[in-house]
Amino acid sequence: MRLRDVDLRRSVESERGLFVAEGEKVIRRAIGAGHPVRSVLTTAKRLDALADVVEGAAGETTVYLVSDEVMEGVTGFPVHRGALAAMERTELPSVGALLTGAERILVLEDLVDHGNVGAIFRCAAALGVGAIVLSPRCADPLYRRAVKVSMGAVFAIPYARMTDWHGGLAEVRAAGFRLLALTPDQSAVPLDEVPLSGRVALMLGSEGDGLSSHWLREADQPVCIPMSPRAMDLGVDSLNVVAAAAVACHGLLRNQVPNRVTG
Amino acid sequence: MRLRDVDLRRSVESERGLFVAEGEKVIRRAIGAGHPVRSVLTTAKRLDALADVVEGAAGETTVYLVSDEVMEGVTGFPVHRGALAAMERTELPSVGALLTGAERILVLEDLVDHGNVGAIFRCAAALGVGAIVLSPRCADPLYRRAVKVSMGAVFAIPYARMTDWHGGLAEVRAAGFRLLALTPDQSAVPLDEVPLSGRVALMLGSEGDGLSSHWLREADQPVCIPMSPRAMDLGVDSLNVVAAAAVACHGLLRNQVPNRVTG
Structure with a gap:
């Protein structure tokens, strides 16, 4: 999916209960707030820093290892700190x-x-x-x-x-x-x-x-x-x-x- | 020149004493603040609204009339209200x-x-x-x-x-x-x-x-x-x-x- 297409993202993300977190720090904060990680797109170089994130969610999380170029090609923008995760939304309170x-x-x-x-x-x-x-x-x-x-x-x-x-x-x-x-x-x-x-x-x-x-x-x-x-x-x-x-x-x-x- | 390239714009614009104003309202405010118009890129449809802008600066201002598609192709973005002007910077006070x-x-x-x-x-x-x-x-x-x-x-x-x-x-x-x-x-x-x-x-x-x-x-x-x-x-x-x-x-x-x- 084209990550720069706001309308497309809006429908796909809410329909599938997803959102995209960018960068290790944000991914960690999202996890801390209780959002499960569905998949991570990152580079081999960055994988070490994210090892616990990936392992902690073992079995459920798919990791896609790509080059910086592929990452930018897939997403359409330079990814902050080389890591992008599809996270699950949690139910909002009433x-x-x-x-x-x-x-x-x-x-x-x-x-x-x-x-x-x-x-x-x-x-x-x-x-x-x-x-x-x-x-x-x-x-x-x-x-x-x-x-x-x-x-x-x-x-x-x-x-x-x-x-x-x-x-x-x-x-x-x-x-x-x-x-x-x-x-x-x-x-x-x-x-x-x-x-x-x-x-x-x-x-x-x-x-x-x-x-x-x-x-x-x-x-x-x-x-x-x-x-x-x-x-x-x-x-x-x-x-x-x-x-x-x-x-x-x-x-x-x-x-x-x-x-x-x-x- | 690629208008989305910030570094390129910075050097070209300051060297030539230019800046880019987008949309009729902004162009008018820039003129009101004393900035001469060097050229205007717009569509035939928009020209009427800008007639006085162009005429007021007669002789000195080049007008490029193009289609919306060409305008977006040249600039790399959808131009706000279909008008873009190259304006001259004026000397800043000390x-x-x-x-x-x-x-x-x-x-x-x-x-x-x-x-x-x-x-x-x-x-x-x-x-x-x-x-x-x-x-x-x-x-x-x-x-x-x-x-x-x-x-x-x-x-x-x-x-x-x-x-x-x-x-x-x-x-x-x-x-x-x-x-x-x-x-x-x-x-x-x-x-x-x-x-x-x-x-x-x-x-x-x-x-x-x-x-x-x-x-x-x-x-x-x-x-x-x-x-x-x-x-x-x-x-x-x-x-x-x-x-x-x-x-x-x-x-x-x-x-x-x-x-x-x-x-």
């Missing part, structure tokens, strides 16, 4: 199960760019977000580029995918979360001025259009990141979604009560 | 000239990824940064991807490139700027706790290694963005540079004295 353990979460609506999804997972891990809920159509965190950009955080931050876009937010609210919708609209309340106690879900919209009007209506409160008064004159009407997520997660972390005692 | 007008600036050391450079320009425009200084080896803001990701902010935020990496920061300090070095080192003072009055230069390092030890030593103060105590356990030891830039610029903006009266 949204309800995911939310029992979290205080601060992100809800991502229909992000398209895998790099952005990965970068947001990295922000979440760095800045104390406990879990991430994805809309039904949001880009896959286990796509190769998302995994890479996340620095492996997609294996560390628990996440779930809504099955119902229309009614999904109601389930988050029912779990006790206050829904804050991040919008570039500068007439919304600045996030820094919102008192943040209890469970908070920060909603982030897609790259082009932001949050849908349905989700904006469903939110408890629209919030914004204040921009410079000159921004519009400079032709910039918003932050990109990763930058917005970073500022917002930083805001959530600053407002988090330290050493909170729970009964 | 660092000294750039700094006379700015209060809050960024100094970027050796960023490699053009998308990151573009995203940081967008953050700067959104969050009130007045100017950007690039290290001698920092990636080019006029590279096609940087322009695209910046949403055109590379044409709106003035910038200059140091000629001397070793002594460059001294010139910034001599212009009255306090040099804050952003580091993932959590023992540094959190940026939010640093009193920010007067001229402030925030230094951001390269994607892999962060700021060089020389630049860290040259700084007036290392500052950090506090991370969650759990981040290291989750395998994440830093924010990516765009996320860090966004949080830091937001911090600078929050601390900016509003409606400052200058004599």
Whole structure:
């Protein structure tokens, strides 16, 4: 299969319950997160470093030893650190199960760019977000580029995918979360001025259009990141979604009560 | 020339004083920023929309009318909105000239990824940064991807490139700027706790290694963005540079004295 063909990969990978992990470090993190290895494509030179990975999964794992040239020819790109593994997906928790353990979460609506999804997972891990809920159509965190950009955080931050876009937010609210919708609209309340106690879900919209009007209506409160008064004159009407997520997660972390005692 | 070959483009473009602008909107913004158009590659279908661009530069601009297929064949990628222009670079200001007008600036050391450079320009425009200084080896803001990701902010935020990496920061300090070095080192003072009055230069390092030890030593103060105590356990030891830039610029903006009266 052509690994650069996103559509083809999407259907084949989800149908067969697979994803592709690239590089020894990522493969190890995926294994650590409980993903079985189905097969490994690597070079003779790299095999030693992966010996335990292959042996640990003995019997079940097929190893394809090829040259660098064949590897690049088969995949269509220079493979990071010369190892590519087909890993098995594990079942995601339901949204309800995911939310029992979290205080601060992100809800991502229909992000398209895998790099952005990965970068947001990295922000979440760095800045104390406990879990991430994805809309039904949001880009896959286990796509190769998302995994890479996340620095492996997609294996560390628990996440779930809504099955119902229309009614999904109601389930988050029912779990006790206050829904804050991040919008570039500068007439919304600045996030820094919102008192943040209890469970908070920060909603982030897609790259082009932001949050849908349905989700904006469903939110408890629209919030914004204040921009410079000159921004519009400079032709910039918003932050990109990763930058917005970073500022917002930083805001959530600053407002988090330290050493909170729970009964 | 192969437009996907970064090394080739770097030498050809800087030698001939060119850069490539993609899409009508970007071409117009580049023209608005004073860049003459040397040539335009487009389709007959798109020519009408670009008529004034081509006519305004009459005599000097060569127009190549081709089919979509030829355009993609020549460039090696699907061209955004079917128009590509070779634009002339204009002379950048010196660092000294750039700094006379700015209060809050960024100094970027050796960023490699053009998308990151573009995203940081967008953050700067959104969050009130007045100017950007690039290290001698920092990636080019006029590279096609940087322009695209910046949403055109590379044409709106003035910038200059140091000629001397070793002594460059001294010139910034001599212009009255306090040099804050952003580091993932959590023992540094959190940026939010640093009193920010007067001229402030925030230094951001390269994607892999962060700021060089020389630049860290040259700084007036290392500052950090506090991370969650759990981040290291989750395998994440830093924010990516765009996320860090966004949080830091937001911090600078929050601390900016509003409606400052200058004599």
